[in-house]
Amino acid sequence: MTLITDEQVRQVLTMRESSQVVRDAFVAAARGQAVTLPRTRTSLDHLTLSVMGGIVAPAGMCGAKVYSTNAGQFDFVVVLFDGADGHYVATIQGNALTEFRTAATTRVVIEAQLPPKGSTLAIFGTGVQARAHLATMLELDVFRRVFIVSRGDGAAMAAAFAKSHPEVEFKTADAITAVPESDVVITCTRSATPLFDGNLLKPDAVVAAIGSSKPQTREIDDVTLQRAARIVVEHKEQARKEAGDLVMAQPGVVDWDRVVEIGDVLTGDASAIGAAQGIRVYKSVGVGLVDVALSALVYKKIAAAKP
Structure with missing residues (x-):
């Protein structure tokens, strides 16, 4: 299993590059090359579980962002899948990612x-x-x-x-x-x-x-x-x-x-x-489309840096 941490996300992402990826994702959606999975939430007692995601064809990835909410505190992960054959690619901590994408x-x-x-x-x-x-x-x-x-x-x-x-x-x-x-x-x-x-x-x-x-x-x-x-x-x-x-x-x-x-x-x-x-x-409410697009960028940059 490949787990990419918040620290690694911060090391490879820049806001300028993130903005370009986000822009490309929304343009792809307008052209029918990407789709958003709207957020769903379910709650029990003090906990809320939320899921959102998307398919971004130009990035070659699809995925879902899953997170918990407890007393106003969040913890995020993004599960990423290959856009060609659907196989699992990586799990990425999503706290730093959420800062960048928003x-x-x-x-x-x-x-x-x-x-x-x-x-x-x-x-x-x-x-x-x-x-x-x-x-x-x-x-x-x-x-x-x-x-x-x-x-x-x-x-x-x-x-x-x-x-x-x-x-x-x-x-x-x-x-x-x-x-x-x-x-x-x-x-x-x-x-x-x-x-x-x-x-x-x-x-x-x-x-x-x-x-x-x-x-x-x-x-x-x-x-x-x-x-x-x-x-x-x-x-x-x-x-x-x-x-x-x-x-x-x-x-x-x-x-x-x-x-x-x-x-x-x-x-x-x-x-x-x-x-x-x-x-x-x-x-803004935040959409999973951009979480997937940015996660794809993070994964590719880290994979390319490996010896």
């Missing part, structure tokens, strides 16, 4: 829709995903000012990133200060209720809500959704079940016929559905 997906969506001359970013949260998202956004080399909005130690996070990015101005702020100044707003929290008033958003802002995959929690409000010229999700079927930001909206606020998938944005097929200008909202 932030890489957000990067792909934002890079495809970044407002012209956009240079100010607001990040809500200071946890693992907030740090991963800030790191990959800074790699785009377009942001010169960053607001960190958090109930935690935003000052420590700002200081840490300021050391490695002296060319960027980092500030801690509240939502009322940060949101009106920001071209891109990313929410990476476990909030069950909206974090800011959508009226505060710039008219061409991009908003990425990535903190939850539960239908009973949300980080953005109805005003944000009403103002949105385009709403983007990874996979419509899964989003309709899990995206609390959209599911909890008042009737008529979200027109699901006009919600577009990432692959459609990347291939240009979304142009007839949602405007490319104005406020654009991306709601």
Whole structure:
């Protein structure tokens, strides 16, 4: 049995390379060359078991991500199979992988829709995903000012990133200060209720809500959704079940016929559905398609490095 650890994943993956693999996976899905297995969950007492996956023909792999949840803590593994004959290939710890794939997906969506001359970013949260998202956004080399909005130690996070990015101005702020100044707003929290008033958003802002995959929690409000010229999700079927930001909206606020998938944005097929200008909202819930695509990359890089 081949077991690839989180430590090995961190050694071979970069966010830039991960973003390209994620992009390719969504383009493949839009072209019928990849499919997503939507997440299923089952619970008993204090434990929840979840399964999601996909088949990615260009990567030559299929697989499933399996994980447990206990008191808000997760533990992930990805089981990978060969796409040609279906034989078992490897098991990959998925904790580091999840960090990469979530932030890489957000990067792909934002890079495809970044407002012209956009240079100010607001990040809500200071946890693992907030740090991963800030790191990959800074790699785009377009942001010169960053607001960190958090109930935690935003000052420590700002200081840490300021050391490695002296060319960027980092500030801690509240939502009322940060949101009106920001071209891109990313929410990476476990909030069950909206974090800011959508009226505060710039008219061409991009908003990425990535903190939850539960239908009973949300980080953005109805005003944000009403103002949105385009709403983007990874996979419509899964989003309709899990995206609390959209599911909890008042009737008529979200027109699901006009919600577009990432692959459609990347291939240009979304142009007839949602405007490319104005406020654009991306709601993430996480899909197994990208877990499989990134796992395939990790496996191939490690296999190639063996003597």
